[in-house]
Amino acid sequence: MAMQTPAPSTERKRGSGAKTVYELLRNDILDLVLPPGSPIDEVQLAEHFKMSRTPIREALVRLAGEGLIDTLPNRSTMVSNIDFLNLHTFFDALVLMYRVTTKLAAQYHRPADLLEIKARQSEFATAVANQDALAMIAANAALHSAIADAGRNPYFVAVFNRILDDGRRILRLYYQSYGDRLPQQFVDEHEEIIAAIAARDADLADRLARIHAEQIVEQIQRLFARKDRFDISL
Amino acid sequence: MAMQTPAPSTERKRGSGAKTVYELLRNDILDLVLPPGSPIDEVQLAEHFKMSRTPIREALVRLAGEGLIDTLPNRSTMVSNIDFLNLHTFFDALVLMYRVTTKLAAQYHRPADLLEIKARQSEFATAVANQDALAMIAANAALHSAIADAGRNPYFVAVFNRILDDGRRILRLYYQSYGDRLPQQFVDEHEEIIAAIAARDADLADRLARIHAEQIVEQIQRLFARKDRFDISL
DNA sequence: GGGCAGTTTCTTGTCGACAAGAAAAATACA
DNA sequence: TGTATTTTTCTTGTCGACAAGAAACTGCCC
Numbered sequence: 001m002a003m004q005t006p007a008p009s010t011e012r013k014r015g016s017g018a019k020t021v022y023e024l025l026r027n028d029i030l031d032l033v034l035p036p037g038s039p040i041d042e043v044q045l046a047e048h049f050k051m052s053r054t055p056i057r058e059a060l061v062r063l064a065g066e067g068l069i070d071t072l073p074n075r076s077t078m079v080s081n082i083d084f085l086n087l088h089t090f091f092d093a094l095v096l097m098y099r100v101t102t103k104l105a106a107q108y109h110r111p112a113d114l115l116e117i118k119a120r121q122s123e124f125a126t127a128v129a130n131q132d133a134l135a136m137i138a139a140n141a142a143l144h145s146a147i148a149d150a151g152r153n154p155y156f157v158a159v160f161n162r163i164l165d166d167g168r169r170i171l172r173l174y175y176q177s178y179g180d181r182l183p184q185q186f187v188d189e190h191e192e193i194i195a196a197i198a199a200r201d202a203d204l205a206d207r208l209a210r211i212h213a214e215q216i217v218e219q220i221q222r223l224f225a226r227k228d229r230f231d232i233s234l
Numbered sequence: 235m236a237m238q239t240p241a242p243s244t245e246r247k248r249g250s251g252a253k254t255v256y257e258l259l260r261n262d263i264l265d266l267v268l269p270p271g272s273p274i275d276e277v278q279l280a281e282h283f284k285m286s287r288t289p290i291r292e293a294l295v296r297l298a299g300e301g302l303i304d305t306l307p308n309r310s311t312m313v314s315n316i317d318f319l320n321l322h323t324f325f326d327a328l329v330l331m332y333r334v335t336t337k338l339a340a341q342y343h344r345p346a347d348l349l350e351i352k353a354r355q356s357e358f359a360t361a362v363a364n365q366d367a368l369a370m371i372a373a374n375a376a377l378h379s380a381i382a383d384a385g386r387n388p389y390f391v392a393v394f395n396r397i398l399d400d401g402r403r404i405l406r407l408y409y410q411s412y413g414d415r416l417p418q419q420f421v422d423e424h425e426e427i428i429a430a431i432a433a434r435d436a437d438l439a440d441r442l443a444r445i446h447a448e449q450i451v452e453q454i455q456r457l458f459a460r461k462d463r464f465d466i467s468l
Numbered sequence: 469g470g471g472c473a474g475t476t477t478c479t480t481g482t483c484g485a486c487a488a489g490a491a492a493a494a495t496a497c498a
Numbered sequence: 499t500g501t502a503t504t505t506t507t508c509t510t511g512t513c514g515a516c517a518a519g520a521a522a523c524t525g526c527c528c
Contacts, residue, residue: 014308014481015307015481018481043508051483052484055481055482057292057510065296066299073249073511075489090389097389152320153323153326154323155331159392159393248487249489249511251512289511289512292511308519309480310479311480
């Protein structure tokens with residue numbers, strides 16, 4: 001188990017243990033530092049973070065609740081797999097939630113939401129300019145998550161964040177194998193979407209979100225088609 | 235804290251502790267045996283279930299992950315509130331997910347799914363006939379959850395189950411105050427929907443689900459309007 | 469009588485240890 | 499040598515105890 005994040009030295013505040021472990025592990029999973037199938041060892045984590053197994057366990061229970069790790073009773077725990085055989089369910093959910101959350105954002109956003117959204121878009125543009133795939137993937141998820149927040153529907157926010165999490169893993173899986181150009185096109189599309197939200201044009205936001213989502217789906221499908229041809233091992 | 239479910243006497247199997255506590259607590263919350271705001275005391279639960287605080291804690295972490303309880307750090311834990319001020323977000327999500335899951339069920343269901351769905355519908359009809367509100371509410375959620383399962387999209391299944399959970403609490407809140415007739419109409423609408431699924435008519439399933447969902451929304455809104463007039467205290 | 473500081477109490481967060489299940493390893497046997 | 503069985507090991511699930519934070523309470527001073 002390759003761990004990226006050595007937890008700091010000094011004593012932690014009470015109550016922060018499980019939270020920090022949760023967040024660090026979560027990021028390592030989503031960035032594929034811990035790829036699917038990686039074994040998760042409680043005692044190893046406890047030693048690594050210099051705390052007892054109890055807060056580790058709490059973090060793992062939470063991650064299991066989000067479907068990011070799988071726990072075999074009385075046996076082992078490991079990072080959950082990505083279900084490539086049913087990618088279409090992922091695409092269906094992605095397109096629908098892109099549309100719904102963007103439309104709701106156009107209807108219900110407040111001024112502060114727009115600032116947040118634009119900040120995320122700015123980070124996304126910077127990552128694309130720097131050809132930093134990891135940062136771009138995370139910024140993309142953060143941007144759309146911010147749009148969903150502006151829509152103010154907690155149910156949609158919750159699903160969408162799960163979808164975006166899986167999207168982070170899937171995109172990372174591709175971009176770490178192929179050093180493609182990062183798509184400037186998405187930056188422009190984001191700008192259009194944000195403009196539609198700011199104009200409170202719900203129908204336009206819906207249409208743009210749909211086009212944007214379907215293009216992302218199409219790109220992922222092309223990528224995986226290529227992967228199938230050239231890289232069977234994955 | 236009124237507890238409905240005294241956990242049995244004999245020694246439990248290893249690994250079942252947290253699971254049983256989770257399920258029993260969950261049902262008590264959804265049936266409003268533990269209404270919103272009820273304090274959750276770990277030691278009390280530990281005594282009640284005759285186990286240590288550790289498995290109790292795991293169950294609570296899971297429930298918190300589903301948003302059914304709220305934990306104030308270093309302080310208390312209580313059953314989460316129902317957000318009546320933003321019921322429209324609940325309605326939006328309910329209608330959309332009714333439609334999507336029913337449509338997908340029409341497309342992707344397998345023979346075994348139909349048996350499961352019909353079994354739930356049968357339980358629902360029985361509950362309506364018996365004027366058993368609690369059983370009807372649970373059966374309704376189970377029926378639609380089964381339909382969602384047949385649609386085979388784990389993202390939609392997950393949100394929808396959360397929506398249905400909240401729906402159980404909201405409906406229970408109403409039906410426990412007003413001893414209304416239970417609606418035979420919903421039994422018939424369910425039958426139509428099931429027929430459309432069986433016929434693999436996705437468009438019809440979508441239309442029927444939408445009508446069904448909107449009628450449920452309308453009824454809940456009427457109920458709460460009455461409640462506002464007659465029963466301010468809630 | 470009211471506000472404030474110190475103390476008590478109460479709940480949660482963390483810890484180290486032990487026990488149960490299951491896999492892996494070692495042993496016995498054909 | 500291959501297979502069944504026992505033993506060992508390894509990981510998880512559970513436990514009881516302790517410590518930290520926060521609220522509630524107490525007594526004090528004005």
